[in-house]
Amino acid sequence: MTTTTQTAPLVRATGVTKKFGSGDKEMVALSGLNLEVREGEFLSLLGPSGCGKSTALNIMGGLLSATEGSITFGGKTLTEPSRQIGMMFQQAVMFPWRTTLDNVLLPVEIFGESKKKYRAKAEELLSMVGISEFAGSYPWQLSGGMQQRAALCRVLLHDPKLLLLDEPFGALDEFTRETMNQELLRLQAHTKSTAVLVTHNITEAVFMSDRVAVMSARPGRLIGILEIPFDRPRTPDLQTTSDFVALVAEARKMLELQ
Amino acid sequence: MTTLAPASTTTAKVKQQRPDRDTKGAGWIALITIAVFLLLWQFIPQTGLINRVLFPTFTDTLAGFVQLVSGGYWWEDLGKTMMAVAIAWPIGVAFGFSMGVILGTSPFIRQAITPYAIAVQALPKVVLAPLLIGWLGFGSESKIALAVIICFFPVWIDTMVGLALPAANEFKLMQSLKATRRQIFLKLQLPSAIPMIMVGVKHSLLLAFTGVLVAEILSASDGGLGKLAKEFASQLNMPLTYSVVGIVVILAVALVSIADVIERRVVFWSEESRARKR
Amino acid sequence: MTRTEQIAQLAIDASPRAKRKKFSPYILTALIAPLILAVWWFVTETRIVPPILLPTPASVVQSFPRVVFADGFGDQIIRTVTEIVGGFALGATIGFLLGMLLSSSSRLRAAYLPALSALEAIPTVILAPIIIAWVGFGMEGKVMQAALACFYAVFITTLSGLGLAEPNAVNLMRSLGASRWQTMAKLRVPTALPVIFGGLQLGATTAIIGAIVSEFIGSVGGLGYLMIRYRGSFDTAAYWVIIFFFLVIGLVTYLLIWYAEKKIVFWRHTAITRPDLEKP
Secondary structure (H helix, E strand, C coil): CCHHHHCCCCEEEEEEEEEECCHHHCEEEEEEEEEEECCCCEEEEECCCCCCHHHHHHHHCCCCCCCEEEEEECCEECCCCCCCEEEECCCCCCCCCCCHHHHHCHHHHHCCCCHHHHHHHHHHHHHHCCCHHHCCCCHHHCCHHHHHHHHHHHHHCCCCCEEEEECCCCCCCHHHHHHHHHHHHHHHHHHCCEEEEEECCHHHHHHHCCEEEEEECCCCEEEEEEECCCCCCCCHHHHHCHHHHHHHHHHHHHHHCC | CCCCCHHHHHHHHHHHHCCCCCCCCHHHHHHHHHHHHHHHHHHHHHHCCCCCCCCCCHHHHHHHHHHHHHHCCHHHHHHHHHHHHHHHHHHHHHHHHHHHHHHHCCHHHHHHHHHHHHHHHHCCHHHHHHHHHHHHCCCHHHHHHHHHHHHHHHHHHHHHHHHCCCCHHHHHHHHHCCCCHHHHHHHHHHHHHHHHHHHHHHHHHHHHHHHHHHHHHHHCCCCCHHHHHHHHHHCCCHHHHHHHHHHHHHHHHHHHHHHHHHHHHHCCCCHHHHHHHC | CCHHHHHHHHCCCCCHHHHHCCCCHHHHHHHHHHHHHHHHHHHHHCCCCCCCCCCCHHHHHHHHHHHHCCCCHHHHHHHHHHHHHHHHHHHHHHHHHHHHHHHCCHHHHHHHHHHHHHHCCCCHHHHHHHHHHHHCCCHHHHHHHHHHHHHHHHHHHHHHHHCCCCHHHHHHHHHCCCCHHHHHHHHHHHHHHHHHHHHHHHHHHHHHHHHHHHHHHCCCCCHHHHHHHHHHCCCHHHHHHHHHHHHHHHHHHHHHHHHHHHHHCCCCCCCCCCHHHCCC
């Protein structure tokens, strides 16, 4: 799935450094990150906590500004959040005063577009992830996994070109998490969007991605990029093949050498 | 007067939850506001737009303050007010704490008396002020009685709530160790309750102060800052009235600061204390 | 947590022992009322408590029609309730708007919060003589006093509540390019509502107290005025009838705000997720 190498990258990070605080309290969260995200690929940022992977993601999403360096998105310098970019967070971030459907429709409401126009699409997305019967329910009437399914619908509603996923299923139990990862891959393939996933789980990163960017902590920087050549769609069986295990071992070695 | 307490915790929270990001120039804003306020206070009364007797200028008020402080006769009133607070507050705290322990240790009793706690909370206890003054006279007894009645309530409720705070697992731990009821109370419930109780104790100090002031304003014979303010106001001597109010404000802020220090010392382990120390 | 919530919390129990209880605690609740009445009857009949402070239950009941059907009693109640409602509405509105204003700028917060949080300590009753000197014995003064008494609770809970939105929720709004106003209306205010209701509950109680104290000090009408008159004629039984009305006013206020909160903040007392719905 690395056939898009020739086209211009969707996102290009050049020498991105992020410092927090100043003086004695200065902390370098991310140091000199150079990274390209190719159109249509699934890229993971893998590393221990404190390696700046979430910081990098937030800068790509325009939520944080880089102290040094710059980010381009679709060829243009990114300075603020874009409607072409959709973000998912560790928590589902469902507003408890809105029904599931209204939560999914939040983006178009913010954009000032007609909710009516998107209603059918939202319902279709909800049924694709299997929770259409909960459209009228409130988030607190749903399980954690269902809430994240709804959050997935919300991020896909306005067809963003780029999905930025900050450990979106990190708060779920192992079983739900695997199902959700499958779901995510299916929908990403369906919408042909580009995805960047932040994770500290090596197996997950290798299983999900076309490429894995391995990062180290203090200061956060990129160690290297691992190409994952497996075909799609991928099934859980893949994880028991020797090629897969070898790649996981290689990623682990990259992390441990630091 | 029954329910101002949580405000103090909320204030602390507000200060914590917003680390000051963009505060450049805040000092100037504060200074300019004060300056504008003082200028308006000084010049609007002089324009004759408002009654200068009721709204004396800043300098007139300041002169009143100097007159009051140098006059010296208000020391006695200050002493009377503070003495009443100093007596009523510990009584109210002790009473509230005992009620809390007696009624709060058992979940059964706690649940049973909840409707009554709501009723006691809903009744504005100052309604008793004229009765207490009528019964106990204009002396300090009526002030103290009113202050105790008003200030015991938060300590009572906070003690009960605090004793119920430990989670089921903590009770299970104690039970697995075959702890006696007394041990559970002394080693688990009471220590867990102390931060909460301290909030009530702090609140009750302010309520005791309020109670004493109300009694003084209403009875008007034994003296005290409340009576002083009322007398000056009834003579329309506004500079002196404002000065007494100013003294009450300073006292109240000082009392709260002292209570804050005590609270931090006692509950050194609570998150809030640690956050404030930093 | 406000005191009211704390009281409600009392009925919830952490101890694992509670589940073994055979009797509902509310049986005891029902038994306490007659017990209080009996104690009241006993201490007044035996004159342990002097009648000038507390009359017998019977005399209070007998005085009830006399007080309630006295000329203009309805007007006095309406007067006091109007003062309370007016003062509460005024104080809560100012508190809410000021909370919004300070929440919107960290600079304004740094400039004004220190002075404003000193307000918390001030016993507002000390201002009652001044207010009466300014505006006299009329209703305006009572409304001002009640507004002063309840302003701070609503202000500080609004300010605190508006800062409670989860960082990730704020990030979600920002990632969608939401404006300041959209974030305020769609995220911050709804998040703050439960806390603001705590402040309203608190403020309502203090507003009632402000109005009463002001009526006690100097008024030409209202329930507080009636109480001072009855006390002057040593009619303690009639006085207690009016205390009863204040209890009712306090309880009705509490229930109204509680009901409004239940309807408006309907998502409040619910678990965050339903783990039982998790698919394997």
